[in-house]
Amino acid sequence: EMVRDGANLSPENKAKLVAMNAKLEGLFSAFSSKLLGDEKLYTFVTDKAELAGLEPGFVASLAAAAEANGKPGQWAIKNTRSSAQPVLQNATNRALREKVWKAFVSRGDNGNANDTNATIADILKLRQQRAELLGFPTHANYRMADTMAKTPENAMGLMMKVWPAAVARAKEEVADMQAIADADAKAGKGVKLTIEPWDYRFYSEKVRKAKYDLDESEVKPYLQLDKLTQAMFWSAGQLYDLGFRENTGTVPVFDPKVKTFEVYNLKTNENVGLIYLDNFARDGKRSGAWMTTYRSQQTLGGERNVLASNNNNFTEGAKGEPTLISLDDATTLFHE
Missing domain, CATH: 3.40.390.10 (Collagenase (Catalytic Domain))
Structure with a gap:
């Protein structure tokens, strides 16, 4: 472990390693700060009807968040998983689900002061340089060296053994969701649509209800x-x-x-x-x-x-x- 961390490097290269690690720590901190910056943003809703399907207690917490942010009479959905997930799972307003989903998955990738693309590029570059300094062809080789997998190829091999079955199961789940969406549209309970990422949690709940008569909203109390x-x-x-x-x-x-x-x-x-x-x-x-x-x-x-x-x-x-x-x-x- 000590050798892997540079114990056998020359004094000059040890100094380089220390400098690289320090710079990486700074970049990791910058990345986290920028991500948190985007997570401080809110999606504000001005019409309560747009929140249909959400639990009353959760709606009340959104109202409190809006008031705390100087917008009484509105509802504020913070750009974090804990706020986005209930909306994606329960909101009947598809446009709101799309807006919340896109805001969440775009954290750090909005071309603003919190954009992390350049930071990520710098991290990747430094990781490669550090790996080469320590005698590894890539950062992936460096990371895998002290694990059970030992090499990136072994890790990828394990992943690819699982991948076909995982993809097949995901397609089955989406097909189940699409069937319910199509049935709803045919019955006049909604518009005809193709399942998109912001529909996944919402229609997963519908599938669970249809297949197993399990409604999480009945369990949550x-x-x-x-x-x-x-x-x-x-x-x-x-x-x-x-x-x-x-x-x-x-x-x-x-x-x-x-x-x-x-x-x-x-x-x-x-x-x-x-x-x-x-x-x-x-x-x-x-x-x-x-x-x-x-x-x-x-x-x-x-x-x-x-x-x-x-x-x-x-x-x-x-x-x-x-x-x-x-x-x-x-x-x-x-x-x-």
Whole structure:
């Protein structure tokens, strides 16, 4: 590993490697900042009728977002996955789905101050130079060298074994969606259309309802974030003998909506660590979900407990209302 990271390089080349790594870190940071810049943008809706199909609680949160951005009486859909996904899945207004989808997939590719194309080109160029400095023909070879695949060719070989079946299944799914869209048009329930990317989630739900009589909107009221958090903690107790005591307000946090919990051993009551629950989307926070360990457990040189966080981008419920999340988001919460 040390050799792979440049231990055998000459002093001159080690200095080059350090400079390359530093420049790459700067480029990665710039890329993230630009992406976040586009995720701060909103799609504003002025006619509530355009939001048909969306859940009342979600619509209320969009109204609150618009008011917070100086546009009371409107609805604001933020350009993040957590805001875009419910629209793509539930909005009956196809034009709105298209607008939201195109805004989301175009993040960093709009020719504005947040455009990442030049940044990506610089990253690719530097990665290639670093790979060659370390004795690899490409960055892909460098990345694969310490993995089970070992080479880019092996990785691609595995992908191509899966690819035909994956494509065939995707075509089957789209055919199922198209059949429902055609039936709706024939019955006068919609216009004739060809399934496009912004239709995928919407018609996937229709297929699920038709095939399995499963409607996620009927399940979601049972997926209350606070209750799911309790269930997550209960599961950790059953599996790992871990207990959780909320101590929000006694520990410094990086956002007022972050909750904190002391983690302890249920059998011994011994402190194990601290977990931060950072559940809600906000400006400056990247999309997606992840876990982070700020400090790992250690006994060498004295006991040191764990500081960790579970990070999501859920849309907070309207004031006085519980936060409800989708089944996918519930799975993500437990996964992280």
